[in-house]
Amino acid sequence: MTEDERRDGAEVLIVTGMSGAGRSTAANALEDLDWYVVDNLPPQMLRPLLDLTQIAADALPKVAAVVDVRGRDLFAELPEVMRTLRDRRRLRTVFLDAADDVLVRRFEAVRRPHPLQGDGTIIDGIRRERDRLAVVRERADIIIDTSTLNIHQLSTRIVELFAEEGAARHTLTVMSFGFKYGLPPDADMVADMRFLPNPFWNDELKSLTGEDDAVVDFVLAQEGAVEFIDAYARALVPVLEGYQRENKRHSVVAVGCTGGKHRSVVTTGELASRLAGVPGVAVRTKHRDLGRE
Template sequence: MSEVSGGEPGEVLIVTGMSGAGRSTAANALEDLDWYVVDNLPPQMLRPLLDLTELAAGALPRVAVVVDVRGRDLFRELPEVVRALRARGQLRVVFLDAADDVLVRRFEAVRRPHPLQGEGTILDGILLERERLAGVRESADVIIDTSGYNIHQLATEIVELYSTDGAARHTITVMSFGFKYGLPPDADMVIDMRFLPNPFWNESLRALNGKDSEVREFVLAQEGASEFIDTYAQALRPVLEGFQRENKRHSVLAVGCTGGKHRSVVTAGEIAERLASVPGVAVRVKHRDLGRE
């Protein structure tokens, strides 16, 4: 029986802080960055988790753990556990905070009690939580005050702090389709290429599709085709940059023609090629209706 070989411990990030300061938003942003996220883990389970990242031998390179006062009395051991684990691996702590009056308004807006308020008020719960978290906050690697943030701004802050160098902050899928089969329901933007002559009516091109060089040359030779593609791709650059600032992680650009075989396929490929140079953007190409009869 072979032994399980271990490796280097993966990177572990503890997400903690005040209730209502944005822990769930931060966790969601990390998950979008392909971190493995564990929510509401008792501090005592951090040691086995770090052991698991070593045994996983690279399968869990980045793990984010949300630890907070929902762990009740177990949470009190967090500072001690963190001190013991820092020497073992790449463990960091991000602490989310906000002003008391902001936290009160947030709890009132969602009409939920503070987890520590008991028979008291929301503010009573906040003050007790702040007292219990004082030591954790003091030893945190990063403290983020979310008082002036909305959820999109906080997510953007997390992405800027914890995305890997060169990682895409937005993915756009450029999808060709045929109007006769209906609009893609998930399209954010739609292009109609039916202003160009249809290669379907050319006997030598009818059986081919937009991936074939003959069709591509025919489409791009049409008046206005290249100009439109160049201009549209250039106009999308500030849109994609804005999506990154607003932490919109995905978008779909639907490029349509009548049957989704010729003009839309060529155009989708050409636009995708031009967008590949936009910093922070990953481009995918999908041809929805290419295989239809």
């Protein structure tokens, strides 16, 4: 295989490690980063998977395969498969680990047996698994000890390692709505713009919307309008930064007025404009009730 073929092929990641160390959490975080994740893949299927990514490189640019002892006897071939594939396209291995006592507590918390426990105890299963994984752990590119990490912290660690440089870590939707049609059920935060005069009662503005310049000028000229928007945008910045630290991937700020046609639409646009520069955040706008009569 040429250097160009390695460079042009998909990036392939093997996710493995100790049962209970967080493989499912890591897989979910990778899916949120637009990786194509295959769970519980037998090691023998890694070669066909790699060939598939070469054929469909544009459709599958990033593929993660979760490989672990659930593959039973088939798992024994993983070290050899990893060795033979090392010179293939951007193949990396991440190994998730945790201290034995932490793994025991996690299995006890979910009241499930260890997959290698058999007739023994949880710690017996953990020790058997460590023996089987010793070579795999030694050859891993990245080892993550999750002993002191909760699921949110582990997700954040995965994002830090595998998110594309400059990619948004949080998507914010700023949504206008009309209170008379009900609160958006998916709103994380709600702003009420009914403290401003309603353009609906202005004959020249009634038939227009918050997307028209005349309505924008009217709303922003009202006492307290710009001050509120500026202050609310500043208050949201640390919230959005905190969401990224906690690996909360999406949030909705709902901005309401009576009918969702004038004041809330103007404010939505202004907030989105002010928040567009927050690092790591992609901002979208939505006008839920703009088209209602």
